[in-house]
Amino acid sequence: MWMYEKKLEYPVRVYKNDLGMAKYLLAQYGGPDSELSAAVRYLTQRYTMPTNKAKGLLTDIGTEEMAHWEIVATMIYKLVKGLPAQQLRKAGLGAYFAQHDRALYPADAAGVPWTAAYIQATGDPVADLTEDMAAEQKARTAYEHLIQLTDDPGIKDTLKFLREREVVHFQRFGEALNDVQAMMAAKKYY
């Protein structure tokens, strides 16, 4: 089960009126390499992991990704809060507003709805953990693109935190993969 904690993992501050950024941030909210994809990917793959370390790590990183999903949602929520529809339209969010108003619908920056086709769960721990490492790198580079797109120091600060977490997750997945491969190699000598 999960218990909700009524706090963000990291504070979200918005200093400037950078409405275009709300649209770009949707990439990490409902896009292919989004926090939603990450959470569903890891929490799906964990059941068929052969080691306790990998089961634990996928559970805990999957849970942290849900917290990151909430952080990205909070940035978008704060950026669009209280702004009139005409202003949203000028920032390229007219189509989004027509369908979703200011609701946090999981779609990417181009409006494509989130789909489970973005993720895999193969039942093969080497294939799954390798996908997870690639996913963390893709998310890292997406955050680097997003950091370049804004000059709001608050948004930049939160994005830098999220970027760094991808680096740590990549490192931990690499360790779990080494552990799984060592176990598989050891089995051959029975």
Place this chain on the structure above:
Amino acid sequence: MNNMPALLKEIQALEFTAVDLNLYLDTHPQDQAALRYFYTVRDELLNHIQAFEQKYGPLTAAGDARTDCWQWVECPWPWEIEYD
């Protein structure tokens, strides 16, 4: 309520440390120094959460905030809080 975001940030810092150590311990479960660090941070975190909840309301539905009303729904939601 003015001091609330500052106290919440202290909890965020402590809990982040615990989360990061948690992931490290998942792949290094025998690291005694990391284990000791984790339990030190955990104790400090629990103390901070208890102090926060008595002042500003529960952080979890089962949190330690015994009052006459169900504060869980009353105090601000994470996306509504304005940080300094």
